[in-house]
Amino acid sequence: RKEVEQDPGPFNVPEGATVAFNCTYSNSASQSFFWYRQDCRKEPKLLMSVYSSGNEDGRFTAQLNRASQYISLLIRDSKLSDSATYLCVVNPPGGGNKLTFGTGTQLKVEL
Amino acid sequence: GAGVSQSPSNKVTEKGKDVELRCDPISGHTALYWYRQRLGQGLEFLIYFQGNSAPDKSGLPSDRFSAERTGESVSTLTIQRTQQEDSAVYLCASSFNSNQPQHFGDGTRLSIL
Numbered sequence: 507r508k509e510v511e512q513d514p515g516p517f518n519v520p521e522g523a524t525v526a527f528n529c530t531y532s533n534s535a536s537q538s539f540f541w542y543r544q545d546c547r548k549e550p551k552l553l554m555s556v557y558s559s560g561n562e563d564g565r566f567t568a569q570l571n572r573a574s575q576y577i578s579l580l581i582r583d584s585k586l587s588d589s590a591t592y593l594c595v596v597n598p599p600g601g602g603n604k605l606t607f608g609t610g611t612q613l614k615v616e617l
Numbered sequence: 618g619a620g621v622s623q624s625p626s627n628k629v630t631e632k633g634k635d636v637e638l639r640c641d642p643i644s645g646h647t648a649l650y651w652y653r654q655r656l657g658q659g660l661e662f663l664i665y666f667q668g669n670s671a672p673d674k675s676g677l678p679s680d681r682f683s684a685e686r687t688g689e690s691v692s693t694l695t696i697q698r699t700q701q702e703d704s705a706v707y708l709c710a711s712s713f714n715s716n717q718p719q720h721f722g723d724g725t726r727l728s729i730l
Contacts, residue, residue, distance in 0.1 A: 510659075540718060549708055549721040550660070593659070602665050602673050603648060603715040609659040 512608040527611045529577045529594030538597040584615045621722035629728045638694045638725045642711030650710045
């Protein structure tokens with residue numbers, strides 16, 4: 507089993523749609539969780555951290571379910587500019603913040 | 618302020634040559650990380666520096682790979698006797714400390730002919 511698993515997509519959605527991505531992780535002792543965004547041939551950029559209580563940043567909502575070991579990202583009112591690959595990222599136990607990345611879920615927002 | 622800076626942006630070299638990649642972290646960031654991303658794949662952790670502690674080299678794929686960092690500043694990743702499977706984007710990231718989110722540079726796209 508991969509340490510971090512994501513559906514690669516692509517998810518093709520119309521502008522204005524709501525879309526959700528899930529991610530599962532294998533190590534139950536993982537300490538922190540993030541969503542990064544990566545545009546084609548660009549570096550990953552931090553989108554948001556994921557907290558146990560759930561957190562929201564504008565149109566983006568992230569949730570963590572430790573019991574089921576999954577993380578979700580919800581994007582409301584999607585924009586063309588949201589088209590990118592979304593990387594689920596986990597900080598496993600052991601310290602050092604050596605992040606483990608999923609292979610990403612590709613989102614394409616269309617007119 | 619300035620972000621993480623990497624150089625060169627692109628590097629093409631022949632199999633068997635040595636290459637050196639450079640990373641300038643964000644000023645004040647004590648933690649520095651190197652990752653590799655092969656085409657169509659996720660990022661793989663290579664090595665981690667935290668302050669003046671011994672680096673965590675657990676992700677380096679072979680002894681052809683090495684990295685150095687001077688204090689809390691520039692880091693260089695060296696690949697000796699490059700092989701075609703070394704072709705990838707090499708990404709550097711830094712964070713204020715090991716508990717904070719990481720910020721990435723643009724990467725060095727390495728192509729081995």
